[in-house]
Amino acid sequence: MRMNQSFKALSHPTRRAVLAQLRKGDATAGMLAAKFDVSAPTMSRHFQVLKDAGLIAAERRGTEIVYSFNASVAEELAGAVAALLAGARTDESPMPEQESIR
Amino acid sequence: MRMNQSFKALSHPTRRAVLAQLRKGDATAGMLAAKFDVSAPTMSRHFQVLKDAGLIAAERRGTEIVYSFNASVAEELAGAVAALLAGARTDESPMPEQESIR
DNA sequence: ATTTAATTTAGCATTGATGCTAATTAGTGT
DNA sequence: ACACTAATTAGCATCAATGCTAAATTAAAT
Numbered sequence: 001m002r003m004n005q006s007f008k009a010l011s012h013p014t015r016r017a018v019l020a021q022l023r024k025g026d027a028t029a030g031m032l033a034a035k036f037d038v039s040a041p042t043m044s045r046h047f048q049v050l051k052d053a054g055l056i057a058a059e060r061r062g063t064e065i066v067y068s069f070n071a072s073v074a075e076e077l078a079g080a081v082a083a084l085l086a087g088a089r090t091d092e093s094p095m096p097e098q099e100s101i102r
Numbered sequence: 103m104r105m106n107q108s109f110k111a112l113s114h115p116t117r118r119a120v121l122a123q124l125r126k127g128d129a130t131a132g133m134l135a136a137k138f139d140v141s142a143p144t145m146s147r148h149f150q151v152l153k154d155a156g157l158i159a160a161e162r163r164g165t166e167i168v169y170s171f172n173a174s175v176a177e178e179l180a181g182a183v184a185a186l187l188a189g190a191r192t193d194e195s196p197m198p199e200q201e202s203i204r
Numbered sequence: 205a206t207t208t209a210a211t212t213t214a215g216c217a218t219t220g221a222t223g224c225t226a227a228t229t230a231g232t233g234t
Numbered sequence: 235a236c237a238c239t240a241a242t243t244a245g246c247a248t249c250a251a252t253g254c255t256a257a258a259t260t261a262a263a264t
Contacts, residue, residue, distance in 0.1 A: 004115060010183075011113040012252085013106060020186060029211060042253050044212055049251095063210050063261050078188035081112075084122060086173075086180035114222085131241060144223050146242055151221095165231050165240050206264080213258070221250070228243065234236080 002053055006077050009053040014038060015046050022056060022069040029065055053077075104155055108179050111155040116140065117148050124158060124171040131167055155179075 009015055014036055021027060021035070033043035047067060050056045054073040059066050111117055116138055123129060123137070135145035149169060152158045156175040161168050 003118075007109070007113045007118070008251095010186075011109045016105075016109070016186060023186075023189075030209095033211095039254065040211065041213080041255085045252080048212090060211095060260085063208095065211065074187040078184045078186075081183045081187075082180045084112075084118060084125075085176040085183075087125075110221095132239095135241095141224065142241065143225085143243080147222080150242090162230085162241095165238090167241065208263075209261085211259080211261105214256085215254105216256105217252105217254085219250105219252075222248085224245105224247085226244085226246105228241100230241080231239085233238080 001073075001076055001080060003080070005049075005053040006055065006080075009049050009055055012046070012049075015050055018043075018046060018050065019055060019069065019074075022067060023074075026066050026068045029067065032067070103175075103178055103182060105182065107151075107155040108157065108182075111151050111157055114148070114151075117152055120145075120148060120152065121157060121171065121176075124169060125176075128168050128170045131169065134169070 010019075017036060018032055021032065027035075029040065029043055029047065033040045036043065038046075047056065047058070051058060055070055055077070057068050057070050059068070112121075119138060120134055123134065131142065131145055131149060135142045138145065140148075149158065149160070153160060157172055157179070159170050159172050161170070
């Protein structure tokens with residue numbers, strides 16, 4: 001998993017809002033740029049960051065590009081966060097016993 | 103919850119490593135600075151970011167300062183992340199039905 | 205072939221983040 | 235009071251992130 005990129009992606013409010021929106025349904029770049037009152041180029045760069053993290057996917061449809069939420073990657077990341085913050089564990093991250101540092 | 107600060111706190115690898123370490127047991131600033139091979143002032147600033155997010159707590163004990171993991175805040179944040187990424191919901195974040203944007 | 209629409213890339217400026225060394229603060233002990 | 239230890243704050247430099255406008259790309263329509 002692309003940890004650094006994933007967390008970086010979540011670190012900006014607009015990107016989290018975009019994720020929340022896409023979770024409800026696909027949308028084009030133009031739609032989202034309008035909805036979040038940010039210029040199209042700026043929104044485009046947010047998309048790039050989210051794509052780098054694998055959290056969204058893009059598909060061109062004629063002149064527009066439709067973005068969609070990548071649920072499997074998102075779930076994987078949610079598991080990693082839970083493992084870090086709440087002790088929950090996913091299949092591929094066993095927790096080795098370890099003593100406190102001196 | 104301090105969302106922006108929380109996500110910012112998680113956005114740096116060293117801070118995530120510090121959290122993982124503190125989850126296993128308390129530690130002083132000096133211990134962690136040595137363990138992660140970073141200068142004490144730099145580590146101090148990472149602590150500040152984590153404290154701003156409420157993810158860790160500090161307690162002075164003589165000349166040293168002991169940091170500890172704040173499990174309740176961490177769990178709350180894990181819930182928020184799950185809600186954003188995986189559809190899980192905490193008590194204080196109901197999910198309103200909403201149609202796709204046009 | 206031109207025009208129009210949607211989006212991205214390029215270029216730039218501004219702000220924020222990171223990490224150092226040096227100086228300061230807080231606490232303990234001599 | 236002085237010295238010593240642990241940690242923080244101050245000051246600085248460097249790199250990354252954000253967000254704009256203008257220019258380039260991609261696809262469709264006339």
